[in-house]
Amino acid sequence: MALTNLLIILSVLCVLTLWKRLTRKDKIPRGLKKLPGPKGYPILGSVPDVPEKNSWMKFAEWGKEYGPIYQCNLAGTNHVWICEDHIARDLLSKKGAIYSDRPHIPALIDDNRDSGKYLPLMTKNELWTRQRKFANHIMKSSENVKFNNYPELESIRMCSELMEDPSNYNHHLESYIARVTSRLAWGHSEASDELKQRARELLIGVSPTGSLLNKLPFLMKLPDWLSPAKAWERKRMRTEQRFFEIMQGQVRADIARTPGKFSWMQMFLESKDHFNFAHSLEGAFAVGMHGIAGALTIAAPMQTFCLAMCHYPQYLDMLHEELDRVCGDRMPTNEDKPNLPVLRAIIKECIRWRPAVPTGIPHYLVQDDVYEGYHIPAGSVIHPLEWSISREEAIYPEPELFNPMRYLDPKYPTFKGPLTQFPSIIGMSQFGYGRRTCQGMTVTESDLIAGIGSIAWLFDIRKNARPKSMRKIMMNEKATISMEELVTGLSEHSSDSEEDDEEHVRDVIGAFPPPTAEERRESFWKQQLEIQEKQQQRKKQELNPTMDFSTLLIAKPLPFKFELTVRDQSRRALVETLFGEKKAEGEFVDARVYWGEKSTQPSSFGWVKV
Incomplete structure (x- = not known):
């Protein structure tokens, strides 16, 4: 009975939703144009075309196809995507009176608005x-x-x-x-x-x-x-x-x-x-x-820092030199900020290179608006697409590269002096626009200077060495593969001993007559084509190692393996001493448990599965 009632309710809701979508008409005032964008599908709009993983890259791709401001329908709601900073400022800052609301979030029982x-x-x-x-x-x-x-x-x-x-x-x-x-x-x-x-x-x-x-x-x-x-x-x-x-x-x-x-x-x-x-x-x-x-947000640039230093170690060397020169054998503090421009540049580049909210926190348009001849309808959800905004090539040359020098070298358009004050993350577009600008920028900067600065002062950060199992066997027409090379190339867990591997290889080789010269030549070119095809396929399928992110609104780099080694044993000793002193003073207490059997709170409170 309950199942029948549920099916009836779902059917009625689906019919009502379908009727609402099909009977709605988009009215464009005379003399104005509709924003470009993908056509989408009935009812669902462009939802099927948006991947759950790294969805912002699809929105950025559409920005290149349809222009720096476009719209798309997502399950019946009009979403407008802004891909350039000056457009975001024209609308979200200069017209903040109508662009500063927030859209409704259905999942919250108490209306977020x-x-x-x-x-x-x-x-x-x-x-x-x-x-x-x-x-x-x-x-x-x-x-x-x-x-x-x-x-x-x-x-x-x-x-x-x-x-x-x-x-x-x-x-x-x-x-x-x-x-x-x-x-x-x-x-x-x-x-x-x-x-x-x-x-x-x-x-x-x-x-x-x-x-x-x-x-x-x-x-x-x-x-x-x-x-x-x-x-x-x-x-x-x-x-x-x-x-x-x-x-x-x-x-x-x-x-x-x-x-x-x-x-x-x-x-x-x-x-x-x-x-x-x-x-x-x-x-x-x-x-x-x-x-x-x-x-929610401040840990993301710290995790990005670890990722960036593994792939761009030359900037870690620069940072080490700066911290050693300025701080010596003591841990860095925010008092050192004016003397640490490289640290501040790296922090700023972490936020730009991999923004924590790549789709931007959405705004909500309360009345119809016009921008450069385009009609933007009331009720649209407006996204300052940070992934695109942080990659405007006129502002950030070679935007896909992690390059802190763009804030330290006068030849870059983003350079600003004096270096005792700049670079600074204050005012970055990633903190929002207009009346919705984040008020915690100074807290964020303070946390990152002390946190990232301390990590770089104490540790060296490097990628793990490529494991042996990743070695490849390459063939060519003029050279043959020795027994030793073939055995070495086999999977290490395929047998219990090298003798078993060698015997298996001999059995395989002995089962076939030796190939003719023409067969070897044909086999060689076939193998080369297969290798090239596999390499191309692997490049398409494999995710960029710096693009493995969580799928929620706050995008954080997923954990990966790398080497974190103490640079100097005297610094290890200093940290251990300071930790012991502060713990003895009662500063470093364990985390408290608020729910469950050991608490006084009823079972109706507690963590839910995430």
Whole structure:
């Protein structure tokens, strides 16, 4: 019976959706043109043409085909893609009054546009105005106190963990960012693991390729027992709110006992009336959302740094020279920033070369607009396509190359002086446009200078050597392959001993009469053609090793193997000493577990599967 009802509901919804799509008419005002773009398919639009893996490359490809601003239909919604920075500024900055809203995210139970929970995802309203004012205040105050030296403090623990377990580098880099952000948000680092999980779960909820609810929004209309994805989201939302309430209570207790450590929550509790927040829960989310935003994004450029140094080691050598000259035998800090232009250039190039949000955070157009004779209809989702914007050849010559010199050498159009101040990531397009510009740029820069600077100061980063199994057997007409070469080329796990391998080769060779000269010549050319075809096919099929990214809205390089070795034993000793001192002072506590049997929280709260 339940299954029958479900099928009836699904059928009705599908018919209604189809009728809506087929009866809608796109009206273009007289004298204007429709934006170019792919035609797509009925109902689905261009969805079948967009790969889930590295989808931004398909959007960039369409930009080259249809022009720097084009549109495409994705399951009934008009999406406009902007591929050049000047167009993004013309629309999203200069016309911010109509381009600064956010689109609806179907997977969130509480509407992201007016729930007051997620500042970066809210539409323009009273909640957005006062929370943005609060965000400006806490970021400026953090900058004035140099972020309480939290990045420098946590870089010690990060380096210690990398020395102990370099293979788990992705986890250590993300923990570093989560700990710094947790300290900034609440004055404590033990919430870092929970903050990372809150970030992971929310990222799934807001990503087009994440929650099933974003792909099939009608599932939100079903009861939880018929929609597991909706039940998943409800538990995520419930746990997130409870976590933020717990952290707010912890800071309130800290303030009551002794003057608390610097944190954004402390600033809220001590001046909440000034910002006219509706209730304490709004403040809990205003602080917690900034914690999640930091944990989501800042680790990505650090992971990209490791990737880039493996493939462009010449710049690591330059960075080593700069850090050794400026810092010597002490760890780098943000105080060294004016004297570290190479470090800042590498950080900036990491963000450009592999932007953390390659599709851009989407805007929403609230009324019809016209751009250079093209009609842009109200209700369009507007994407500043960062993958294309960061690859404009007139601005970034040879854009696919990782090249920090484009900010250090006056011959490049992106050079800007003086080098004591520039290069800087402040104002990069990757932080957004107009009224939607990210307010955490200074926090990001501080975290990256201390984090990446410490890694480069302590470690050498190199790609792993090619394994023996990757060696190839090459043949030519004039030379024969010796028994030793043939045995060496066999798979190492094909038999238990070299004697077995050699005997097998003799059996294979002895089973066939020796070829004639003409047969050998024909076989040679056939083999050469096969080798060339396989090489071409492999190049097409194999993913660029620097392009293996996660598929969610925040694109992070997937873990890969490389060598991370300490450059100098005296530096190892210094990090170990500093770590021991800070741990003895109670700074480096273990992560806290908030849910489960060891907690006082009911089972209705907890992590959901990601």
